[in-house]
Each structure stands twice: as structure tokens, then as C-alpha cells.
Amino acid sequence: MSTVPKQIVAAVSQHFASALGEVPLVFEGEVPDAADATLWVEFRRDGPHFQLLSKDYHLITLAVDLAIMELIGSSNNVYAVDTVVGTLLPYFDGIVIPDLGCMRRSTRLRIHPLGRLGRDSLVKQTTMEATFTFEWKGTLYGTA
Numbered sequence: 001m002s003t004v005p006k007q008i009v010a011a012v013s014q015h016f017a018s019a020l021g022e023v024p025l026v027f028e029g030e031v032p033d034a035a036d037a038t039l040w041v042e043f044r045r046d047g048p049h050f051q052l053l054s055k056d057y058h059l060i061t062l063a064v065d066l067a068i069m070e071l072i073g074s075s076n077n078v079y080a081v082d083t084v085v086g087t088l089l090p091y092f093d094g095i096v097i098p099d100l101g102c103m104r105r106s107t108r109l110r111i112h113p114l115g116r117l118g119r120d121s122l123v124k125q126t127t128m129e130a131t132f133t134f135e136w137k138g139t140l141y142g143t144a
Contacts, residue, residue, distance in 0.1 A: 004100070004140060008048045008062060011097040012132075016043065016066060019091045023084060038074035041084065042067040050140065058136045062103065066128045072116070081126050085111060092130050103132040 017025040020041060024032040028044040031037075046063040053059055068084050077083070095103040110129045117123050 004136075004138070005048050007100065008060065008097055008103075009045065011100075012045070012062060012064060012095055012103070013043050015095045016041070016064075016088065016091055019087055020084070021087075038071045039080050039084070040069050041088075042069060053135070056137055056139050058138070058140075059133060060103075060136050061106070061131060061133045063131045064129070068126045068128070069123055070125075072122050072124055081113075081124075085126060085128065088128060092128065095132060097134075100136060101134050103134040105130050106133040107131040 013025065013027070024037055024040045025043055026032055026040060028042055030042075032040045044065040044067060046065075048060050048062045051059040051061070066088065068081050070081050089109075092105055092109050094105065097103060107130055110127075112127045112129070114125045114127060117125055
């Protein structure tokens, strides 16, 4: 079995983590390591999905959803989430994956300020969503 799907997910998560600096990036369902984390980004994805176009030629699609999470009342900076959104904006233009190529954004970037997660929740959330695609020539399952 090929390691290409893992390589894609690792490269994409590292791409966004490199933009965040001190703000932790965690995978969906995880919590940040630091007990005092008041602002973090949750990495969610759908894919990668491979569509075979011809022999060993694939169209790869990956939907990325970054959820910026903030504990309500934990910061004096009311623009903390907006700052993270602004920092991440240029990183949605394209993603270079070493040894594979460059993923381009194939949908519009959608930003949704969702607010509190629930009536009793102390966490508010903003999401940034986009889908990336690229064409790749190679085999997924060993030699042909």
C-alpha cells in the first residue's frame, strides 16, 4: 500500500502549522497539550480522494476545514481569532507537497464565524474551509 495519502495529510497539516507560530494546531477531536491554551486551531479534513483519470494518472482532492477555537473571556485581545484568520488567509492559496507537486484551491475559501458551540459552552468557533486538488502521476498499489 502506498504512503501517498499519509504524505499528503502530513504535508498539508505542516503547511498550516507553520503559519500559526505559538497557536497550537491539533487534529480533530484532540485538545491542545498546554493546559493554559486559550486559543487553538483544529485541523479537520475529508480525503484525500483519488480519482483515476487514466493509467497511473490521478486527480487528488482534499477538503480542509480549520476550526479556530477560543475560550470565551480568556483574552484581553478581542481580535485574537481575526488575527489567526488573517494569518492563515495566504496559506489557502496553494500547498506544495514535497516530491508530489502543488495543490491548488479548487473552491472558494469560506469563513464562518459560528460563535459559541452551545448554550453552556465556554468555547467559540470560527471555521475556514476550502477544497484543494492536484493531478498526480504515479501508482498507489506497488508496481503495475
